[in-house]
Amino acid sequence: MAGRGRPRAFDRDEALRKALGVFWERGYQATSMSDLTAAMGINSPSVYAAYGSKEELFKEAVTLYTATEGRYTRRALDEEPTARAAVAAMLQDNAAAYADPATPAGCLTVLAAPIPVRETSSVAAHLARLRAEVRELIRLRVERGIEDGDVRPDADATAIAHFYSAVLNGLSIHSRDGVPLAGLQQTVAGALAVWDTLAGPDDRP
Structure with a gap:
């Protein structure tokens, strides 16, 4: 019927x-x-x-x-062969997406976050959980790098995840503020320059 x-x-x-x-x-x-x-x-x-x-x-x-425009992070962390390559691709791909003139600048889960007052607390908490999931994905990828030998054994995976997720969120805010792709790429380059200090060894070709 x-x-x-x-x-x-x-x-x-x-x-x-x-x-x-x-x-x-x-x-x-x-x-x-x-x-x-x-x-x-x-x-x-x-x-x-x-x-x-x-x-x-x-x-x-x-x-x-997250299934369409926000797919770059998961793809990079899932598919790149080393932890450094995964983090580099995550930052570079997202920077390019944030600066794409065909879509609003920056990341929805960062920039759409409401002030968590009573009327919006559940929405704010929902977005905070999504951002925490990204940090966890980065942490797990670094842990995998330790197991694979491309990240040094004493590296602090949690600290590395906090640092690079903060860089990722900062790229989103800079993009919304009008920073062009070239500026975002400079930030990415700076963040990757400290990889050896945080994680080493350097696996660049």
Whole structure:
């Protein structure tokens, strides 16, 4: 039997992509429901019916972001042959993505973070967990480097993960502030220059 109720008169996935663009550009708190409905081309009852709430819509948009625009970190950490190469690719690929004029500058999970007052505490906590997951992925990749022998045995994987995740987040903020790709690349080069101090040995060709 055909399902009851009138079918949606809009493409849910396309509307979600449009909502992602608004949240990415404006951040969670500065995005109003009227901003969303104007971008998505639907009215607020349809938004609530399809996504539940602004918060749930935002979380869906973040999930879409991490699977598409935010894929560079996981790819680098999963696929590069050494820990240094993984961190280098993570920073370089994200810097290029942050500076891409085709999308809003910077990273959604860093720049859309709300001030964690009562009304937005769950959203702030959600984004903080995602950023913590990135730190953990970096830490695990460094630990793997220790096991593989391309990171020295006494390296502090946790400290290295905190340092390079801070650099990654800083690149996002600099990009939103208007720093061009060349400037971001200089920051990446500086961060990689201290790899030997933190982790060594140097595995560059």
